[in-house]
Amino acid sequence: MTAEAEKKILVLGLGNILLRDEGIGVRVVERLIEQYEFLDNITLMDGGVRGMILMDPIIQADHIIVIDAVLNDQPPGTVYRLEGDDVKLSMAFKNSVHDMDFLETLCCCELVSGKRPSAVIIGIEPKEYQTDPSLDISQELLDRIPEMIVKILQEIEAAGGSYTPKAA
């Protein structure tokens, strides 16, 4: 096993599935789990709105691929790839007092463990997230899920991971 293959990768879908498009990150991870097999060094997780509770899986990872709704004033369905300082800018989106700031969680991980995994975000501009609670994701976002999956799989490969499609 090479050092690269040992690298622990966490694919983390964030969001609140009750708030329509805000839950897109969770739904994309669900699709990935449905459609692909991953090697043991890759963990796929529904991180929901769990905030600081995610500290443990984050500290255990070397590299995190976060999937989430990102507000960036672009048309709904625009797909983004953010890393480095851009991660800081995107993570301030809170839509309830229970939304734990994911960036704060990352900072706390470093404070607690001295370790801060590298992170990249595959994000998408939401359309509906401030309406009444519902599980329905807007069509504009549903249409872009395959594209997001392609990007996420590329990130996984770039980080040294591998996957195989599941039988249909």
Added chain:
Amino acid sequence: MAGCKPKSAPVTPVGDYSGRVVIDPINRIEGHLRIEVEVENGRVKNAWSSSQLFRGLEIILQGRDPRDAKHFTQRSCGVCTHTHALASTRCVENAVGVQAQIPETGLVLRNLLLGAQFLHDHIVHFYHLHALDWVDVVNALSASPKKAAEITNTAGLGHRKHTVAEFEATQARLKKFVAGGQLGIFTNAYFLEPHAAYKLPPEINLIATHHYLLALKVQLLPSRMMAIIGGKNPHTQSLYEGGITCYDALKPENIAQFKALFLETMDFVNQFYIPDVLAVAPYYLDWGGIGHTTHFHTCGEFATDESDLNSRFLPQGVILNNDLSKVADFDLKKVEEHVAHSWYKDDSPKHPWKGVTDPLYTSLDEMETGKTGRYSWMKAPRYDGLSTEVGPLAQCLVSYARGHKQTTALVNLVLKHLGVGAGALFSTLGRTAARCIETKVIGDEMVEWIAKLEANVAAGKTDIVAPFKMPESAFGVGFVNAPRGALSHWIEIAGGKIKNFQLVVPSTWNLGPRCDKGILSPVEEALIGTPVFDPKRPVEILRTIHSYDPCIACGVHVIDPKTNETYKFKVC
């Protein structure tokens, strides 16, 4: 014993401010709480505790199957998770008459599950919810890591030995974190500028901060313990009227895992939590005279017979007028909820079996203009017309007064260490010490319960639930002494469904408003006389509020992400 006790007892400074101070929202609690005080010449003269949130759980439950109550009520809160499920389960068990039939192994599992909740709650509370009121994290940056290691390694408080390197590492990470500008959990902290009410020397600040960070990882352990018996955490799933249904928890490998997690948690309690309380308390000894309350009650906890409160490991009882020489038995008939100062229709106090939940919001204006009309979504529970505190201090006092061996030994140890008498227990300092004492008392007894579980499984005693029949109509009540205090659920069943359901929650006992006689609630009473040095950073008020470990129960507020919320006084 270098550096572990102050040469002379520090005194909390009194400022000279006169006027109103509003803290809204109170942070480092669960839920939505607003505290308003009238300060005169630097001391609190009057206080109002306002819960800002209405849930409506009691209304939601009407007409439902009584067995569903536990699933709804548990969603009151994910912090004091499980406790409401247990209260609802006991409540319905009482109504259907199955309490005395619950198999012993089922009871042992339930006690272990609740015990794990205490371990989780109290560790998280001391470090992550309360400590920053006493510990100056920024001041820790000036500490000598070498001196800090000397304190942990030689002061005789019971700390595990630390290395200089680990204190250096934490201090370096802290420096980087604070310098990074992303203050995260320390945003708006009162100690970002020096604050005269913070009294710890830099080394103790560093030790406590180092342990605060460790505790973030340790708290996962009891949380996982609960998942082994509860199925998952938060919001356990395995309780059922008549016992519990977690058959997997009887498997040797799961008991072994529970035990391993438990032992590691208790190592932390013994070698970090208790020594830290003993290290910090001497610098805040005058807090043994601040945060005073008068009456206390507990319904006890950890039953061997659910039909008998007196079978509980921690005893039930009522203490009035700070008199430890008299303990009365808890009488459920003496519980009443008042709404005269709460946002509900109907003014008359009611026993929970006749309780009504009919909300009617007026405004906060009556409080703001100096008259105290209605000002809280909480009702005001009263015991025999009196405002009684519940929680670790209440349990500790009742246990102490009843001669509970394990509690008495620890209380006396702490009083001796601090050089104070039992009177100092009726205070914010007492409340904080009681929480720590309770953690150890319960944790130590859990060793016996694990042994019992192993013995029962080996002997084939693996029944964990008894059957029952749902009656057409019945009344029932379930009592839990939760980590925050006395919790009770009251049910009236009619036509086999919930006709009425009332929750009387510990934070309502402690943090509710005045009753119809205008008697202050425990927290309101406790705040009177509190010194306030800096009205813009009223940490002294927070010290007492947080000593109650408020759990007001969460709800959803939608915040527009594009606007900045500002409050009168930001709380860290």
